[in-house]
Amino acid sequence: MDEWLKHSTEVEASWVTADLTIFTVREGQLMVLLVERGVEPFLGRPALPGGYIQKDETLREGALRELWEEAGIDGRRLHLEQLGAYGEPRRDPRGRVVTIAYLALGPDLPAPVGGTDAERAYWAPVAQLQSDAQALAFDHAEILSDALEEVRTKLEYTAVATAFCGDSFTLSELRKVYEVIWGQVLDPSNFRRKVLNTPGFVQPTGEQRLPPTGRPAALYRRGTAWLLSPPLLRGGQQS
CATH class of the missing domain: 1.10.10.10 (Winged helix-like DNA-binding domain superfamily/Winged helix DNA-binding domain)
Structure with a gap:
């Protein structure tokens, strides 16, 4: 195969997504926003909200769109910052997917509403998720853990x-x-x-x-x- 064509095929087989860790304090607990996946892979499993970045979007625009589509929350009203990139080759069974993780914070955010490929969206206590590394789809438990430590450190400084x-x-x-x-x-x-x-x-x-x-x-x-x-x-x- 021509090297340029081979390289082009490899590039087309890779995708970029945005995943969001949204924290709020509700009922005296630190809560994170989760969605129940309505499609494969991980059908029915809880996950962080997120999805594919469209070719005409910036990373931030894609993250805000996914948050609105999957949970009905306007991310423009939140403290939103980029957490990091996650690109382990087998993190997504559909192929090579690199995700840009975002961290969002807000005061006592409202009950979310599921949409698009999310069956439902809901707030879950972070403390209950920390003890189970397999609780979330994909590598979202790792992203959640990194986001939590980032917030804990940012509170100090x-x-x-x-x-x-x-x-x-x-x-x-x-x-x-x-x-x-x-x-x-x-x-x-x-x-x-x-x-x-x-x-x-x-x-x-x-x-x-x-x-x-x-x-x-x-x-x-x-x-x-x-x-x-x-x-x-x-x-x-x-x-």
Whole structure:
């Protein structure tokens, strides 16, 4: 076979997809968006939402389209960033498929609606999926694990925790984000001191929220800083 033709055939036999790990905090738990596959391969198995990138799309455009088609969620409203590329030759039984994984975060996102090749879409507790490497189709358990560690690390060095909160939030609500994602209980007084002593992390709105019981709580919004200095480390120490 002509070498150029052989090379062209090999290129045509490869595809690019986008897969999305979408995290939110619901009911006091870290949740990830899953779809139940309505087609082969892995018919009926849970998977991260995603699909093939069309030839006239950018990677980001394809990821946003797949999120809307498979779950009815507008990804433009989320914190969305590229996580990495996954290209193990046998990751997809249909052929050589390289996927670009995206990480998306949002505050208490709504119940999703399945569509296209997804039988249904739903929120699943991350804690229940971590113990079973075979729980998800394809290599999505690996992508989920990488995405979780990425978020845990970003909480230390960036203001990404505010992406899980609404436009305004209390420090208790912000602390709950850290506790849920890190899986550890934080001392309220120490957390408050660290957050307020980190320049640009949060800004007071001047308003308060009245809880069902107890004293009113001050409301904050995300500040101007993205990188936190000093960081809030999981070990409880600032550097």
